[in-house]
Amino acid sequence: MDCLLPGAPGPNAQPTMLGVMGGGQLARMFVHAAQAMGYATAVLDPDATSPAGRVSHLHVKTAYDDAQGLAHLARHCAAVTTEFENVPAPSLAWLAGQRPVAPGAAAVAICQQRAAEKAHFTRCGVPCAPYAVIETQDDLRAADAALFPAILKTAQLGYDGKGQLAVATLNALAPAWQQLGQVSCVLEKRLALRQEISVIVARAGSGDWVHLPVQQNLHRDGILAVTQVPAPDIEPVLAARAVEMAGRVAASMDYVGVLCVEFFVLQDGTLVANEMAPRPHNSGHYSIDACDVSQFELQLRCMAALPLPAPRQHSAAVMLNLLGDLWFEPGRESPSTPPWQRVLQLPGTHLHLYGKAEARRGRKMGHLTVTAADAQGAREVALEAAMRLGLPAF
């Protein structure tokens, strides 16, 4: 595919328009990166107040499988990407018949189904947690006792720990499956985790790929809370192994675009793939402020077939996720603005707010990246920022 350059200036010139399926914060940050390079952008999202729709040149407000909406997007855009894995695969496949689409529908289809995802990890020799697919009453009865204590996860549409239940014993499995609506699930052994890490790779159509440094992630209640880069507790050999595995996972799907692979590090240092996302990832947001190319610019470069030099991290970084809870002081019903001034007094703080219409508990409203010359410095400032925001230490 030829490079899709932004377009020549001139009184009647139209900048090249790039499209994204989905209008949440990931699409918004993609739009920012694309516009900074001179592209115009289009977002398809049914929500009139979507964070990316609000900052894009064109906002197609239809369902993700609406034929007219898709045709509208294809007509205006030179290429299309996605910000979430739950875009209907047939929609991406249809778009791919009109325009370059990265990542492709087949790869997205793997990433949107946990069982398919685990089968893919296994196919490329990347270990994942022991699991069983639960789709029928017979599957319940056949579940291996060695999987317990376990976590039952819906195979599709889960995120931020939603659609997951802890299942202590075989007896508790049937009621848990009932509670999840008896949809297709995976039953996964609960592992003792030493750390959680993630790797973001960007892969071009030529097969060349680059990666961001390994991120160390802390989750609270199933939601990402803190990302530290460089990863404070990960030995270089382990990091290198994770990068190699993520590259292998991408290559074996013929992947084009940005892919994030989440890994568990077990007590004995074993690496186990958890899940993957066919898009930029919350754990890569630090790259906007701490790397010479962000994960969103990488997404842009992949879809527009631009060159893909290796990213370099120029500052140590700690990212704190800012959930809607921050807007609700204890004992108060109505939302109030968090103390940004006190946070922004601290050196190296970069506040990103996603422009969401309403703050709700557990909703991702923004993130704060702290950059510093070294990891120790970033951590100290991030701990102070967390304290000023009333967030727990890490």
Ligand code: ADP
């Ligand atoms: P989501 O799609 O909601 O991110 P994940 O499968 O990544 O779902 O699970 C969210 C978090 O729950 C993980 O980051 C991890 O902290 C914890 N978790 C998930 N699966 C396991 C497991 N098998 N063993 C231990 N902890 C797990």
Ligand code: MG
């Ligand atoms: Mg996850």
